[in-house]
């Protein structure tokens with residue numbers, strides 16, 4: 001089976017999860033390809049693949065504008081429905097069910113273009129905005145992804161899966177916060193650098209929107225920012241100031257190799273939700289391992 005991942009990732013979390021799932025699928029004898037979504041990219045046509053996975057980080061309880069634009073460029077299936085089952089794979093900083101609302105727009109776009117979304121896969125990964133998770137939390141999230149890979153791969157291979165039901169209140173919150181889409185290009189224009197900037201050009205190279213140009217040794221920010229935070233997060237000198245969002249700036253890649261946080265070490269913010277999320281995946285995995293042993 002050939003599986004195509006269309007992956008939008010600002011700071012690497014979603015890409016990391018895609019790479020792990022692709023590896024899991026390859027270990028089971030399938031072919032997996034990861035296509036990184038950028039502003040200029042036209043999607044490789046999904047025909048020729050047996051499964052498509054559209055992967056994105058949750059932004060303000062929505063899919064990022066860049067991912068929606070990309071999906072709108074998929075070839076429309078004329079006179080019928082595509083046979084290729086599509087999966088949504090998302091990562092978010094917190095395990096709140098509000099994040100499920102981020103599947104509404106991608107599903108609608110895909111349906112209009114003739115593609116059927118068969119299931120949604122959700123993993124929690126460390127925050128790249130608002131606050132920095134501890135290295136222990138990042139490691140536990142990463143381990144939890146590992147635990148969930150098997151059932152995610154099972155769903156994709158079998159062509160089954162689940163679509164998240166989203167009630168009217170969550171729909172409304174997500175709809176209101178979609179203001180982020182028109183707002184980010186304006187806010188992004190006002191990003192600037194401090195005197196710590198070394199002009200290394202990493203931000204220019206890593207911006208998936210091609211929104212940053214180095215002029216006279218310093219980055220200039222254009223008008224197509226989608227707020228992925230890749231520039232500020234990855235800057236080796238922590239020199240990027242994100243204007244209105246600067247108080248929420250998080251800088252520096254997570255080192256996922258720390259000892260995973262115990263339940264007591266799980267952060268206070270949304271403590272119960274994180275613990276519930278970790279336990280649910282751990283119990284699911286233990287049950288799966290037991291069944292396999294019994295067989």
Ligand SMILES: Cc1cc2nc3c(=O)[nH]c(=O)nc-3n(C[C@H](O)[C@H](O)[C@H](O)COP(=O)(O)O)c2cc1C
Nearest residue numbers: 009010011012013014057058060061092093094128
């Ligand atoms: C602008 C912005 C908005 C975000 N909004 C949410 C949110 O509504 N809910 C959430 O759980 N995480 C939110 N996050 C956190 C990211 O979804 C999370 O860290 C994700 O794993 C980042 O993936 P990436 O590294 O592939 O970009 C947001 C991040 C950014 C940059």
